[in-house]
Amino acid sequence: MSSKAKFSLLCWGALMPLMVVILFPYATMLSTALKRKDEIFQFEISWLPDGLYLGNFVELFVNRGFGQAIFNSIYISVGATLVSLLVALPAAYALSRLKLPGKSTFRTYLLITQMISPIVLIVGLFRLFAYLGMINDLNALVFAHSAFYMAFAVWMLQSYFDTIPKDLEEAAWMDGASRFASFRRVFLPLCLPGIAVTSLFTFVNSWNEYAMALTILRDGSLQTAPVRIAFLTGTLYETEWNIIMAATLIATLPVAIVFASIQSYLIRGLSLGGVK
């Protein structure tokens, strides 16, 4: 065996424990979600289910209203991503390209806001949305999430924008493009990797957010996927692991789909932008 192959084997061997930690929950999730209830509590545990049983998913969507929870989560996550991008893009552009007084102070301020955990602000936020009559309103979560993740989006986009040579925009101006036209036709296409990475982080953060969703959305039909999953664990006298695992499996799908669809941008983006 060549020394390169040996080194490769050694690396894979060292990575194995991590791989197990990452893959084990998914394997458990998949295995349990495809089993009948009585199959789970058998004395002899088998990883492979007896058959491909999809009844847990049917139960979840038909009787437990999980489809509505997924819709709510998608609405909030996509909405929060769009709103934060809508504000963060021009803000990051301005910070990256324009001469502004107090620019570095503002950047430090943005960083400091990320040090405050949202959980300490929950009571205040609840009172705010109650005052605005937005308790039990999905849009309240859209605004709350976009506000919380916006600072990170601005920070990350600005770091990426700084890597785009200024010459390109200046060349566009010399070609007769207005500031907006050069932003749209030259700058924005070059920033897609950075935008993709930022969108992904915002989407995933919003998708996984629990405390605010639990506090502001009181009505069961407005619950998001993570809240609904938590409710599945403690609502009955027994814990239905088959249903819970089916729910968690479905809850990971949108994130996986988003990841897969922007993967090619992501690789470029992570290498160029030096994310986080």
Next chain:
Amino acid sequence: MSSIEIRNVTKSYGALQVLHGIDLNIVDEEFVVLVGPSGCGKSTLLRMIAGLEEISGGDVLIDGDRINDVSPQKRDLAMVFQSYALYPHMTVAENMGFSLSLSGAKKPQIQKEVGEAAKILHLEDYLERLPKNLSGGQRQRVAMGRAIVRDPKAFLFDEPLSNLDAKLRTHMRAEIRQLHQTLNATSVYVTHDQIEAMTLADRIVVMNAGRIEQVGSPIELFDTPMTKFVAGFIGAPTMNFFDGCVQADVDANPYITLGADNSHVPLPEGMKNHVGQQVSIGIRPQHILAEPAAPESGMITGSVSLVEQTGCETNLLLSAAGQQVTVQTKERMNVATGDWVNLSLKADCLHIFDQGTGRRLN
């Protein structure tokens, strides 16, 4: 095409002033090269003409119209950047046709114009490629193509050849000059390379520390530099300078003695009025005659420290008159390191500058 007039233009960044009252007239169809060392303000001046830098003071006029407050988009100037600044996500054809598409031109017209520009620049086979798939020279051509595809009032070039290797630079230099002869476009070209300036320019503007040192044709600058800075900047290898005091002999003819060996160098008649003045004598390496010989009193003698044979010329690096002196000759000299040579300076080729002000005296 158009004329460009620069009137008493200044540029400051806070308390730091980088351009001090620049005045320059560029006439229609002229090729003007701004040349100078790094940090002299030449690129800043070009960017001010382009509208990419604010003008702190003075006026820039195109065809007599003041354009200080006109945005770069509306100045109708084309610029070729040092980095080429090609749009990486667009093909060569899209890069070249970008300005036309912005101006609302129809697709057939864009294709026609891009095709014509590509033909001039030999880019027909690369129109569908992305910039990342082009060589340095091809990218440079695309940058030129993007400029010529529309009919701007003037072309601005910001060190467009500095990223190319020496051979390609020479080739592209000739292409740019030929292109200028074809298009007859008013052009302002920035470079720190004096060879580029000499070969391309109708007129050269030599800049130093935010000021214009001299404006003139390449030959004027080479033959009669008005300051010591210009004399040292223009010409390769660079001019030799000797410091000394103007003296008069018994017949009142001016002369100067150089170095410890008291070599006697006669000066032109006109220097009679400068007797007693501290001066710098400049002489180009091509205007010094070197002959292998033993050291002789009254002559400038030098010992050879380096011999460079370029094929066409021989460059000698010597220690003479207490300093380093460069001599260039067309002859194949049979000398080696450590040999002694006698030097004689061609009297009609001396450039004499005041040591304090650096201004030309003869």
